[in-house]
Amino acid sequence: MTSKHPISPIRSRRSARATSSAAGPRSADEDNNKRRTPGAPGTAVITKTKPQTKRPSLYRVLLLNDDYTPMEFVVHVLERFFNKDHEAAHQIMMHVHQHGIGECGVYTYEVAETKVTQVMDFSRKHQHPLQCVMEKK
Numbered sequence: 001m002t003s004k005h006p007i008s009p010i011r012s013r014r015s016a017r018a019t020s021s022a023a024g025p026r027s028a029d030e031d032n033n034k035r036r037t038p039g040a041p042g043t044a045v046i047t048k049t050k051p052q053t054k055r056p057s058l059y060r061v062l063l064l065n066d067d068y069t070p071m072e073f074v075v076h077v078l079e080r081f082f083n084k085d086h087e088a089a090h091q092i093m094m095h096v097h098q099h100g101i102g103e104c105g106v107y108t109y110e111v112a113e114t115k116v117t118q119v120m121d122f123s124r125k126h127q128h129p130l131q132c133v134m135e136k137k
Contacts, residue, residue: 059112061104063096064131081118
């Protein structure tokens with residue numbers, strides 16, 4: 001019996017496996033070597049790239065001394081806006097008083113800018129000329 005359609009040279013995977021196992025057992029090493037052949041069709045190299053992140057620049061928030069702002073107001077500002085305890089706030093205030101300038105903290109740009117604005121607004125609201133600035137560390 002002949003059919004109108006010729007036999008296709010492409011065999012299904014199942015028939016190919018059955019034929020190859022009938023030809024003889026293959027070792028696992030032979031299978032792995034075929035899979036690892038560079039440039040073989042159907043193979044690809046997958047690499048994971050880790051994004052490089054850079055640490056943000058840090059800024060020092062500084063208080064400047066003046067002859068009019070009361071010491072207790074400076075201590076209050078340090079406790080309120082910089083989360084300092086009373087003793088640390090008093091030490092920073094004395095440093096500002098004796099040296100003319102003192103560091104309140106080190107923050108990223110946005111945080112430092114916000115703290116400077118908060119201190120300046122609070123000082124103006126209470127009619128004190130206290131100056132707060134930031135500088136790159």
